[in-house]
């Protein structure tokens with residue numbers, strides 16, 4: 001009887017040891033992932049960058065239709081995102097400044113990323129307003145101090161071809177590269 | 178904000194700003210009106226994504242809550258769970274989005290149910306679909322802004 005008991009114990013031991021080695025393997029897997037991940041990112045980043053600074057997308061706006069009043073412009077393009085392709089819709093607020101220069105601002109709030117719009121709050125006429133935490137920006141995208149946003153709105157780069165406005169796929173930070 | 182790895186970091190760092198949670202209610206059915214259920218599911222998915230894009234910094238959009246058409250009655254308990262999160266101050270606003278009028282009847286608490294009759298999407302081409310969805314989303318967006326203002330006004334009155 002005692003022999004039987006022993007062998008039972010042995011069985012248990014083995015399975016415990018097995019369990020341990022499984023869990024160690026599991027941890028090893030995680031560690032491998034941790035070392036591979038940054039490398040992967042390095043491998044992907046330049047590609048992303050090339051696309052971001054690369055081609056411009058045609059909008060449906062003619063340059064001589066642009067006034068000094070910001071107007072909302074939506075434009076679409078196809079993007080390969082990981083393993084599936086999708087249509088991305090971007091929005092810009094476009095106007096001509098007092099020198100006649102075109103300005104195309106991103107609507108993404110620099111606080112936590114809600115979408116701002118022009119002249120949408122009665123309390124803040126002629127400002128960009130964020131309904132999430134009452135962020136306010138001047139017409140040129142400068143954040144109004146004392147409201148939550150932490151910087152000015154990003155800007156799209158633009159090109160003009162045949163009188164049509166083309167915008168970059170992504171907006172970039174003002175003062176950044 | 179979405180319930181994923183990247184957004185979760187922002188969510189837990191900026192908790193005080195993300196005071197609203199949004200839960201899509203999505204039906205499944207494998208017999209009877211299964212096709213309508215599938216359409217509803219796509220519709221709600223697309224609309225809630227558009228809403229999330231608009232209010233990324235204030236709304237946490239959860240993965241859809243999936244329920245069987247046939248078990249609706251039992252599910253009203255779901256709301257009690259969420260009620261706790263409001264009572265503990267975790268979220269100020271809880272918004273359910275559904276295409277099924279049933280859920281409106283169940284609600285009698287601090288949460289908001291936005292009911293949107295779904296639109297058949299099967300035969301729409303991509304650009305029409307986008308327009309239709311944005312249109313619907315726009316309405317919900319106004320609704321949500323209004324809801325926020327309303328609750329804020331009520332709270333201010335209470336403070337005075």
Ligand code: FES
Pocket residue numbers: 109110111112113114130131132133134135148149194234235
């Ligand atoms: S996300 Fe715009 S003010 Fe907070």
